[in-house]
Amino acid sequence: MQRKGTLSRVDRRNFLKLSGGLVVALTLPSSKWTAEAQASANFAPNGFIRIDNQGFVTMVMPMAEMGQGIHTAHSMLLAEELEVGLDKVRLELSPPDDALYGNPLLGSQTTGGSTSIRGFWTPLRQAGAIARTLLIEAAARQWNVDPKTCHALNGLVLDGTGSRQLAYGALVDAAAALPAPAAKDLTLKDPKDFRIIGTPQKRLDTPPKVNGTASFGIDVKVPGMKIAAISISPVLGGKPKSADEKAALAVKGVRQVVLTDQAVAVVADHMGAAKKGLEAAAIVWEDGANSTVNSVDIVRQLEEASKTPGSVARSEGDVEAALANASRRLDAVYQLPFLAHAAMEPMNCTVHVRKDACDIWVGTQVPTMAQRTAAQITGLPAQAVNIHNHIIGGGFGRRLEIDGIAHAVKVAQQVEGPVKVIWSREEDIQHDMYRPYYYDRLSAGLDRDGKPVAWTHRVSGSSVMARYFPPAFKNGVDPDGVEGAAEPPYAFPAIHVEFKQVEPPAVPTAWWRGVGPTHNVFVVESFIDELAAAAKADAVAYRKSLLGHNPRALGVLTTAAEKAGWGKAMPARQGMGVSVQFAFGTYMAMVAEVAVGNDGSLKIGRLVCAVDCGLQVNPDTIAAQIEGGSLFGLTAALHGAITLKDGRIEQSNFDTYIPLRIDEAPVVETHVIKSAAAPGGMGEAGTAVVFPAVTNAIFAATGKRIRTLPINTDLLKNS
């Protein structure tokens, strides 16, 4: 039996879909809060919290968990104000609903850009506070006392004398009938009173991840479900011409061969049979227009385009005059490759299409976009598409795209019953949507003392934003494409930054962990290192001299240098490199220690990171994100490159798209600077900061400047 309070229509739908058994929802008046969320005023806490009669709290998670620890961190925000221990908390993934679960910073239910803490920092604490206020009010009425004399603690409401207490579970029915206070009337806890926020909390999702019970999208089991292996045209943009259906069906366990507009899928009882059937199907492809596309031409096209002006992202001071009058001028070209995401969980999606409804089981960073996509393909109304979201086995930006869902829906449209479409690792790498190739031109002028008097930076490359969110692509400038470039942490008397959109043929581009800063911080921090070297200055001291206006950046730089022992004598062919960044609302500095063998081989000794991310939510997760994020970046710096030949991606599996392994992994040290500033994002900062720290260390060790990624160790041989 289910008991309901004042459920609105939307709430009831969520409630009925999400809950089972004897559950009482603590429901509060809802409002369409996304429109007002920019002012972080009003919202619908019933979207986030339910409390049952036993006092167990179900927290509905608006954002996707893909390893970044957001389910634990968001629970901490709710639990802090609700005054419950995390041991009382159960987690549930939200259904697709931009109105109830939209990310206030992104305007939709999207997990990305390291925005989940920044976006939900206030609304989730408010949700907890509203629930707490109502529970206190309910208890006070029962005791006939002033609610101001009562307080909440650890799932209980206590009266002023300390003699009476009521558990939340006993108060939920009465609380649900009370009018909710307005968000503006709430008093949120003073940070000095935080019991949970800022303390290291064990992740709530760890236990099921160590015993095989965690259910990723690829693990879903639906009665009657078949498994499909899929092959998409090897030449990007090609189409299937034919497949040997008979040969595929001859494989034991194969049930069906499906051709869609872009792919062939073999449906079987299990993936072993499906893969075997797909091979047997001997697909013939129509390559289409892209069969001559290759990387060399793409880079040449970028190089040409980068010679002429782009759209101005920022221009201050007279750069041309300053360059002309400088006592020394430096010019450089930096290049960064296409990158695949290569998350450990290969792309997969389970779909059941019926005449009047569609169910989708998947791990996605964009559930509402997924819903719209399936509705569009099937012709069903969006509300007939049910998205069952799952934890994600690595996102890194890949699951911000709905191409995998679209492919699976098109297959499922031709299959009776549910079908799980699983991509092989080869499909996953060869039909990823890639981090753009960037071609950057920079110039700087130095005065007689080596101080910069002018700085220019022209970014050329694909604009992900122009495709993904066109309204943000204005006047030819992709704000992501120049993030970290237009507003470097340093003070330059004259600065001019341009973006030049150059779309490569055939290659779909997408977000990749660290987004704009992953590209621009490498370029800016490398070039500033070049300036320091040209000025014959210490790399840390030079940066400090340009950061006088920026105390938090100065703070992380000073700490990282100190903790790393910056300036100590290093043996031959060993060196330290530094980088500084402000990105995602977080200040970070890193010092890398690198040893370069005579054969050019690299040993990354350690990475020392100082971070000022404002108020911390879960310090252990901050450390984990720096550890993991920097290794994700290091992998790309050392090994990451996607290249094309004859319209096909040349890499295919972990033997050609090389992941960092444990025997290459340095120790990462994290030093957190205490701060009362608003919390910053942590999921991506470590990825962006690591590239230049490592390449600058290589310069310190060898005098060789790495301007093209990934690092070509052949150039580092001791000849």
Add this chain to the structure above:
Amino acid sequence: MTFSIKVNGSDHTVDVDGDTPLLWVLRDVLGMTGTKFGCGMALCGACTVHVDGQPVRSCQTSIDSVGGSAVTTIESIGESATGKALQQAWIDLDVPQCGYCQSGQIMSAAALLATTPKPTDADIDAAMSGNVCRCGTYQRIRAAIHRAAV
């Protein structure tokens, strides 16, 4: 054709081609999804299980090669003292991020500790380098193995 296999102490009979990888028998036929698919080429270790105590990549282990051997997966590794200690160490140090590779990591770590009860960092790096973690949890994996080895 049918094969009788023993998984986590239970006997199962499955009707599949002999070249079917053990991975898909476990996941799709027996519904034991703790063992993960990562690469299909024994390059990433996500699918690691034990066959008679030896770590193998189940994506490259055909069902007809398993015979009457005892297959152990992540679902039952916690029944051994070593497996349990590893799982606890993984929890104590919050090793997993996305968690997808961790079944394979723990299975490889359990095999390491079975032969090398007190591994050095170098032992760990050698034994664990076949297991890829894209989230970069390696330094916690090292620490957790040391912790479980105590």
